[in-house]
Amino acid sequence: MSPARRRGLAEEVADQIREAIFNGAYAPGAQLREVELSGVMDVSRGPVREALRILEREGLVRCAWHRGTVVTTLSSEDVAELESLRGALERLAVERIIAHASEEDFVSLEKVAGLMERARDEHEMVRLDIGFHDAVFATAGHQRLAEAWEAIRCQVHLFLLTRIGHSTEGYLTRVPEEHRELVAALRSRDVQGALDLFAAHRRVAVDVVSAERVPG
Structure with a gap:
């Protein structure tokens, strides 16, 4: 088994991005760019990338190689x-x-x-x-x-x-x-x-x- 992990920076970044989505700062369809998010939150791109994966599992964002990451637009x-x-x-x-x-x-x-x-x-x-x-x-x-x-x-x-x-x-x-x-x-x-x-x-x-x- 791998070592247990404590709640880390990626979870905190995910919390902030989730909050921004729920506040309406990022509407459905809005693009979420790793470089911009890392600059705004003063963190490296690694935790931002992991945070976006967390939000993707929750269904809040969708990632595609040709579009990057966007806030989910519900079909x-x-x-x-x-x-x-x-x-x-x-x-x-x-x-x-x-x-x-x-x-x-x-x-x-x-x-x-x-x-x-x-x-x-x-x-x-x-x-x-x-x-x-x-x-x-x-x-x-x-x-x-x-x-x-x-x-x-x-x-x-x-x-x-x-x-x-x-x-x-x-x-x-x-x-x-x-x-x-x-x-x-x-x-x-x-x-x-x-x-x-x-x-x-x-x-x-x-x-x-x-x-x-x-x-x-």
Whole structure:
């Protein structure tokens, strides 16, 4: 076996680049040049190259020999796959929450949803949206389910950034209300009603993104 490695510089560089993507500094399709990133962050190109590999495994960037590294632009197929997989994961989460969650769990979810009322801009709202779904999967109490969500979490974040890149009309006012309704559906312990509402919630963002791709 090779020696164990501590968290190193490449992980810190990956954190900074990921944060820049989530803040909107690098939009989908933006090129990420090793030499520029190493200069901005005052590190050698080695850690930057390794950081980009980390982000590629997360699905946030794509590397091609003829184009270099770019922030991932999600295709229609990407969106469809994310939607179907996220839906399958959320189904299990909803079923487990309704079967096992306590009143304290519902109160905690309400508090997380309530944070959205104070979002200052769309990027913060996206973060809070992801944070709410983090809480949903944590509340489900299923370790492997939480790990499966973690595997697509960054790509879902990127998808929501794509959504606000297409349209922000009514976004800041609508999203908090949608999440309050999700918590209420879970609290009602109506499995099918909650599943339908979670599906409708996902569909809103998919429809916004898909509408922009329909020739007019």
